[in-house]
Amino acid sequence: MERVPYLDLQAQYNGIRTEVLAALEEICESGKFAQGPATSGFEVKFAAYCGVDHCVSLHSGTSALHLALRCLDVGPGDEVVTVSMTFIATAWAISYVGATPVFVDIDPVRRTLNVDNLEAAITSRTKAIIPVHLYGMPAEMDRIMAIAERHGVPVVEDAAQAHGARYRGRRVGQFGQIACFSFYPSKNLGAYGEGGALITNDASIARRARSLRDHAQSQKYLHDEIGYNYRMDSFQGAVLSIKLKHLDEWNTARIDCARQYTELLKESSYTLPAHMSDSECVWHCYVIETPERDRVRSALQDVGIQSAVHYPVPIHLQKAYADLDYRSGDLPVTEALCEHCLSLPIYPELSKEKMSRVASVLLDLENR
Numbered sequence: 614m615e616r617v618p619y620l621d622l623q624a625q626y627n628g629i630r631t632e633v634l635a636a637l638e639e640i641c642e643s644g645k646f647a648q649g650p651a652t653s654g655f656e657v658k659f660a661a662y663c664g665v666d667h668c669v670s671l672h673s674g675t676s677a678l679h680l681a682l683r684c685l686d687v688g689p690g691d692e693v694v695t696v697s698m699t700f701i702a703t704a705w706a707i708s709y710v711g712a713t714p715v716f717v718d719i720d721p722v723r724r725t726l727n728v729d730n731l732e733a734a735i736t737s738r739t740k741a742i743i744p745v746h747l748y749g750m751p752a753e754m755d756r757i758m759a760i761a762e763r764h765g766v767p768v769v770e771d772a773a774q775a776h777g778a779r780y781r782g783r784r785v786g787q788f789g790q791i792a793c794f795s796f797y798p799s800k801n802l803g804a805y806g807e808g809g810a811l812i813t814n815d816a817s818i819a820r821r822a823r824s825l826r827d828h829a830q831s832q833k834y835l836h837d838e839i840g841y842n843y844r845m846d847s848f849q850g851a852v853l854s855i856k857l858k859h860l861d862e863w864n865t866a867r868i869d870c871a872r873q874y875t876e877l878l879k880e881s882s883y884t885l886p887a888h889m890s891d892s893e894c895v896w897h898c899y900v901i902e903t904p905e906r907d908r909v910r911s912a913l914q915d916v917g918i919q920s921a922v923h924y925p926v927p928i929h930l931q932k933a934y935a936d937l938d939y940r941s942g943d944l945p946v947t948e949a950l951c952e953h954c955l956s957l958p959i960y961p962e963l964s965k966e967k968m969s970r971v972a973s974v975l976l977d978l979e980n981r
């Protein structure tokens with residue numbers, strides 16, 4: 614029985630091994646382990662790839678979101694509108710600055726912030742909006758930006774799952790005042806450790822983020838405000854520069870995988886993810902929905918097929934946010950997706966044979 618892993622980082626490593634090891638060796642020889650040419654070189658390349666002026670390399674996607682809100686001076690008493698259907702870090706950043714997250718439901722098809730609900734969530738205390746390009750699908754940025762601009766509220770794109778995705782022909786990260794990326798190893802562009810970045814066209818935001826990530830030093834050992842150690846290490850910068858050259862090709866392979874799954878499963882009763890004509894989704898996850906999620910997942914597991922659940926409990930119902938007083942039923946589309954979602958194996962090297970096997974097991978399960 615051939616195992617199908619959820620993700621196969623080893624397969625990707627095999628293709629870049631020589632180049633990666635040489636780059637790491639060079640860093641060891643140079644002794645520049647932090648904030649050296651490897652991180653600044655990556656910043657220039659990633660900004661150019663995203664089509665923006667500035668990239669600030671950081672330690673994680675979570676630190677990117679945190680610094681984004683610090684750079685916008687969001688603080689206690691403020692509200693930030695976002696989705697509950699995301700990884701918890703989106704909300705952590707809001708809490709780290711002492712602000713309150715305000716969650717809006719998602720669109721059932723796109724699975725990103727439902728723009729029809731956005732305006733009603735904005736109050737005089739709203740200091741930022743964080744749409745999330747969930748599973749690699751861009752949120753509806755034109756409509757979000759129009760509403761945000763009308764209310765004078767800045768937008769921070771959480772692009773942690775969507776490196777290289779396009780909305781109406783433009784790469785994500787070009788729409789909001791700031792966009793945040795994670796380079797966690799499993800991401801479409803993943804480091805060999807932790808990593809993140811913030812991108813922006815605003816030079817003053819980039820300057821402030823560079824200062825905050827390095828203990829807010831204006832000169833060595835002189836600190837202008839409360840800062841952090843959120844620097845990216847050189848190894849990660851080097852690995853990311855090498856991997857960035859392959860990102861488009863890897864994303865194209867993911868798009869092919871998604872098309873194939875959709876073709877194989879189109880007659881099934883599973884709810885399949887939408888392919889939106891206004892966007893190029895980069896398929897960080899291929900998420901089907903079934904009311905029998907747990908049964909299907911364990912049956913896949915029994916025959917050696919790994920899957921994942923992104924995410925089992927929405928943020929508004931997490932214990933950590935009990936004091937916000939949300940109730941079950943407040944965000945019905947989010948809650949239904951959390952109950953029914955199942956992420957199928959997807960990665961650029963996933964073979965057609967493996968996908969056919971996943972699909973045939975899924976089709977078989979329908980008839981049991």
Ligand SMILES: Cc1ncc(COP(=O)(O)O)c(C=O)c1O
Pocket residue numbers: 673674675676699700702703745771773774794795796797808809
């Ligand atoms: C949507 C989203 N936001 C933020 C993050 C946080 O990134 P990191 O794990 O690099 O801190 C992630 C990572 O999983 C994510 O998926």
